Structures are given as structure tokens and as C-alpha cells.
Amino acid sequence: MPELPDVEIMRRHLYRTSLHRKIERTSIATDKILDGASRQLIQAHLKDQQFETTHRHGKYLFVEVDGGCLLLHFGMSGDLRYLHEGDETPDHTRAVFYFKDGSRLAYISQRMLGRISWTEDEQQFIREHELGPDAFKIDAQTFIERFGAKRGAIKPALMDQSTVAGIGNVYSDEVLFRLGWHPKRNVESLSQNDLRKLQRTIRKVLQEAIEYHADPDAMPDRFLLPHRDLPDDCPRCGHKLKKLPVSGRNAILCPKCQSLSD
DNA sequence: AGTACCACCTGACGGC
DNA sequence: TGCCGTCAGGTGGTAC
Numbered sequence: 001m002p003e004l005p006d007v008e009i010m011r012r013h014l015y016r017t018s019l020h021r022k023i024e025r026t027s028i029a030t031d032k033i034l035d036g037a038s039r040q041l042i043q044a045h046l047k048d049q050q051f052e053t054t055h056r057h058g059k060y061l062f063v064e065v066d067g068g069c070l071l072l073h074f075g076m077s078g079d080l081r082y083l084h085e086g087d088e089t090p091d092h093t094r095a096v097f098y099f100k101d102g103s104r105l106a107y108i109s110q111r112m113l114g115r116i117s118w119t120e121d122e123q124q125f126i127r128e129h130e131l132g133p134d135a136f137k138i139d140a141q142t143f144i145e146r147f148g149a150k151r152g153a154i155k156p157a158l159m160d161q162s163t164v165a166g167i168g169n170v171y172s173d174e175v176l177f178r179l180g181w182h183p184k185r186n187v188e189s190l191s192q193n194d195l196r197k198l199q200r201t202i203r204k205v206l207q208e209a210i211e212y213h214a215d216p217d218a219m220p221d222r223f224l225l226p227h228r229d230l231p232d233d234c235p236r237c238g239h240k241l242k243k244l245p246v247s248g249r250n251a252i253l254c255p256k257c258q259s260l261s262d
Numbered sequence: 263a264g265t266a267c268c269a270c271c272t273g274a275c276g277g278c
Numbered sequence: 279t280g281c282c283g284t285c286a287g288g289t290g291g292t293a294c
Contacts, residue, residue, distance in 0.1 A: 003287060032271080059288080076288050077272085092272080111272050113288060129289095152264050160264095161289085170287045228287090247265055249287090268292080275285085 002059055002074035002114075004135055004166030005209035010072075010080040011056045014063065014105065017082035019051050021099035023065075028116070029094045033109060035073075037118035045118060046070065046097065057126060057134050058165025068120045075113025081106045135166035136206045143199040144192065154190075155183035156247040158202075167202065169249050170225060175205050176253065177224040182260040183244065183251040228252050 023046045028039045049065040061072040081090055085102035095107040095116060119125040133142060150157045157163060158172040176183050179201050212218040216226045221235045232241050234254035244251045
């Protein structure tokens with residue numbers, strides 16, 4: 001479930017477990033998961049190096065080594081798991097980073113829509129992939145400038161990675177649910193105050209999701225996320241939640257709490 | 263610039 | 279039990 005909070009949890013996992021271990025070798029199951037870098041290049045760059053540090057921008061995980069940066073993206077399904085010697089490799093593991101001490105880090109991507117790449121210039125990578133500022137770190141003023149310049153429906157605007165990076169289908173729904181705003185409401189209808197409120201709500205929702213380890217089962221009932229499997233009822237008013245196609249994706253919303261009129 | 267649609271992939275799940 | 283259609287939380291391309 002890799003949107004910003006999920007990737008942040010993976011970052012913390014990697015940070016806690018996998019830094020400063022010498023890399024013996026890297027196995028990559030298929031070239032399909034590579035983007036702009038050959039497997040030979042990645043393997044050669046990682047050999048005998050160690051992961052020095054890791055940070056996240058939007059849904060991308062940056063893992064720095066001496067001489068460059070490994071990039072992990074997870075598509076619509078994925079996970080990262082540190083394993084001790086003897087631990088079984090999880091299903092759908094598509095790449096494994098083997099450390100000299102016998103442990104290893106598994107990159108899991110069930111639908112193989114995730115991508116592994118390599119860059120020597122992180123800022124250039126961000127520019128080339130047209131990523132806006134990170135949705136969690138962006139300051140209010142920058143958010144208002146960038147988001148306020150957009151047109152059209154608010155949900156696709158929230159999911160546009162070039163405006164603000166990190167929000168996908170699920171968390172755009174969560175933010176709009178918390179605000180009581182309809183996903184098709186026009187961005188043009190938002191006042192300066194609404195934009196400020198939107199930015200604060202994004203930060204709050206992402207912050208809380210991270211605190212609950214991006215795990216729907218751990219989240220309180222007032223979140224929309226644990227109720228996405230329809231049919232289910234709105235945790236706020238009890239009305240039946242509904243599914244609504246918005247620019248090619250399915251939004252989940254409460255038609256009573258999130259009416260289009262206001 | 264925004265929207266709509268398709269393609270990329272695999273596999274979990276519900277219906278029959 | 280097994281087959282099949284449908285659907286899934288992302289991104290990138292096209293055409294309008």
C-alpha cells in the first residue's frame with residue numbers, strides 16, 4: 001500500500017535495520033522492475049558498498065551509497081523487509097540485497113509495477129520525474145502557491161505528483177473525508193483559508209497515518225481507510241459509503257458528509 | 263492544463 | 279475444488 005505514509009514506514013524499517021552493512025551481492029529477479037539502469041550497473045554500484053543513509057521524497061525511497069543513490073518505488077503493491085540468515089524469503093520478492101553478515105533486505109513488489117533505479121544526482125532525478133515538493137514537508141506558503149494555481153477537481157489535483165508528491169488514491173480520499181469535501185469539488189472554489197486548511201489537514205492525516213504505521217487495522221474507527229471495503233458505513237454519520245469514479249480512479253466517500261453543494 | 267482512457271503486470275477474491 | 283471475470287492504494291503515454 002505504498003503512498004507517502006507506507007513508504008515512510010519502509011524508510012524507517014530500512015534505516016533501523018540495513019544501514020552500514022557491507023553489501024555482498026544484489027539479486028534482481030527481472031529487468032522489468034528496473035527503470036533507466038541496467039542490473040549490471042546497479043549490481044556493480046552496490047558491490048562492497050554499504051547503505052549510508054536513506055530518505056524519502058513523495059513515494060520514492062532514496063538509499064544513498066558512496067558514489068550514488070539507489071531509488072526504490074513500489075507501484076501499487078510492495079514492501080521492504082529485512083531478514084536474518086535462515087529467514088524465509090517472502091512471496092513476490094523481486095530483488096534481494098545480500099549483506100556480508102548473512103542478513104539481507106528483500107524488495108517485494110507483487111504486481112511488479114514498482115521500479116528500482118539509480119541516480120548520481122538526486123535533484124536531477126526529482127526534476128526528471130517531475131516531482132513536486134514532498135506533501136508532508138511542504139510549508140504552507142509554498143503549498144498555497146502551487147495548489148492554488150491548479151484547476152479542476154480537487155481529488156486528481158491532490159494526486160498529481162508534480163504539484164505535491166506523495167498523495168495517492170487512498171490518502172486523497174482520507175484527506176477529503178476528514179474535511180467533508182467532495183472529491184469533484186473544484187480547486188477554484190477554495191479560498192485562501194480553505195487552502196491553508198487543506199495543507200494542515202494533509203499534514204495531520206499523513207502524520208497520524210505514520211503514527212499508526214500506515215496500518216489500517218491499527219487506525220481508529222474515525223478514519224475512512226479501514227472502511228474502504230464496501231459495503232460499509234460512514235464512521236461519522238452511519239450513512240452508507242459509496243464508490244465514485246473520478247478521473248479514472250475510484251474515490252470512496254460519504255455522500256452525506258461530503259456533498260458537492262457546499 | 264485538465265480529463266479520459268489505455269497499458270503495464272500479477273494475483274487475490276467472489277461468484278458460479 | 280476449480281475456472282473466470284473483476285479489481286487493486288501507481289505511473290506514463292496518448293488524444294482531445
